[in-house]
Amino acid sequence: MTSKRSHRSNRSGDIADSPKWSCDNTIQQALATAESRCREKGLRFTPVRRKVLELLLQEKKAIGAYEILERLSETGFGSQPPVAYRSLGFLTRHGFAHKIERLNAFVACICPGEKHAPAFMICRLCDSVTEAHSFSLNHVLGSAAEAKGFQIEHSTVEAEGICMTCVEQLRI
Amino acid sequence: MTSKRSHRSNRSGDIADSPKWSCDNTIQQALATAESRCREKGLRFTPVRRKVLELLLQEKKAIGAYEILERLSETGFGSQPPVAYRSLGFLTRHGFAHKIERLNAFVACICPGEKHAPAFMICRLCDSVTEAHSFSLNHVLGSAAEAKGFQIEHSTVEAEGICMTCVEQLRI
DNA sequence: CATGTCTATGTTATAGTATAACATTGTGAA
DNA sequence: TTCACAATGTTATACTATAACATAGACATG
Secondary structure, three states, rough: OHHHHHHHOOOOOOHHHOOOOOOHHHHHHHHHOOOHHHHHEEEEEEEEHHHHHHHOOOEEOOOOOHHHHHHHHOOOOOOHHHHHHHHHHHHOOOOOEEHOOOOOOEEOOOOOOOOOOOEEEEEEOOOEEEHHHHHHHHHHHHHHHHHOOOOOEEEEEEEEOOHHHHHHHHHO | OOOOHHHHOOOOOHHHHHOOOOOOHHHHHHHHHHHHHHHHHOOOOHHHHHHHHHHHOOOOEEOOHHHHHHHHHHHHOOOHHHHHHHHHHHHHOOOOOEEEEEOOOEEOOOOOOOOOOOEEEEEEEEEEEEOOOOHHHHHHHHHHHHHHOEEEEEEEEEEEEOOOOHHHHOOO
């Protein structure tokens, strides 16, 4: 593949790629939060896991396991897929990151360590992924399921379209 | 992988696997409907495409592209991945089938050829996939997006859990 | 401190999912 | 008929993910 993902990025790659969205401060803060959440729960927030979360936090986009892996190995960690997948598994299992199913890629969570059923907005122009929480969405989904006698254990809600920033770019 | 999917099927495979959920009658009817929808829209409902849809209609579960491919080639069609992927692409693009992102697998659509934003209920015990339509769900999702200035073009809603039948089995 | 146990990391190998690119065939309009 | 285009078929390869086993750390217990 010249890849679904890279063709998605053709437009405005300059916008999405260069300026990191969060300042280091925020990232360090998020990492510290994750660390204490882990301590509380008796989980081990090891160096690889921390590094993977840091990499995710540095991006506004979702990143694939192999891109993570590449950056990990540049930093001296192992260079084989399980190294990335295991940390990603840990982070997603414990609510520090999410997998975006439509992209086979991952994002940091904005409310780390909490139980929640988020919805994601994926911009097909700038590739940004935004996490949203909607009580009513989950309520309605729950009702729809209940009506069929279905017990939801995990929900995936992903909307693809155009984000506000890109919509505005188009109007100009 | 001994595979996520095959381990998912360990329980009650007997229930889900043997009896096809729809009688041939219904399947033939669905195929006929698809055929006329295609005619209306000037689309070509070719033999491979028909066969793929038929295979999907025969299952209550989602099936992977390679499983489809295998059955296709047994029936005399080509045996290489694009053969399956192209038909699946056609069927999903035009609303005759859906991809279940969490499973990397496909299901026939229950309201073929219509524009709609379905939600799916995936049973982790019997692997059944049920399509549901909820106006309010889409409404709420749309509102949540609108609140962020996001324009939804396509939505993916997939709930994983336990279906009514399996819940009842557990209670017995 | 020694030791056994459990978790995490690292590696090799391989399975599973998907598409690019090009050759060939079929279909329909001019 | 012939041209243009869509569909099918094939080869080759890219991308995503996990199994299985070896090694190394963490940590509780005697």
